[in-house]
Amino acid sequence: MSLIAAMVLLAQAGATASRAATAADLAALAAADASRGLIPGDPCTVAAETAAAQGATLQSCSRAGPGGTVVEVRTSARVDPAVHWFALIPDATGRARAGPPP
Template identity: 70%
Template sequence: MRNLRVVRIPHPEAGAGTALICGFALVVLTLMTAVVLLAQVGTAAARAATAADLAALAAADAARGLAAGDPCTVAMETAAAHGVSLQSCAREGPGGTIVEVRTSLTVNVVIAGYPLLPDASGRARAGPPP
């Protein structure tokens, strides 16, 4: 009897599972990061809009004499109390009783010294009914 040696030829796809799982994990991680960033943008936009609504209502009350103070100062204090900055405040209508405000909120997501997301902004208008 002859001694036969079995020679195994490596399969051409050996190790492909590891590369496939690593690639899949990278895709899942990227998608999760995108979802978290979108959630942050949505939350910041909602906060800026809510603060704009509240600032406009407070300023309209001050413009009508229902609250003490200058309407734009009241709007700025209300916006600051909600963690946003007042960008503009304008009074319109008869006697300046209609107030329009714009707010912005900085989203602090910075990569390599550059902000990744833009500032969220809100706009609201309040006053007495027509």
């Protein structure tokens, strides 16, 4: 029984880490598009909305490069609350950077 519980906790942690990383990737790409004027909106606002749509929270958003077209974001995602209280698993984090090709 303990082995099954450990496997469930590990699977939840892995799924949450994947969700945080995917949210960071998509948020960075969307923000980079916004910074280049390809889609409307403030890049960091677009990144926050994109991360939220993926079940994550935007922790930071920074712009660099010519015209601020390179965007770096950090996201976090919580493990399912049913599992979080049991194992006190920390939030998963993701980081991504996007912009025009060099």
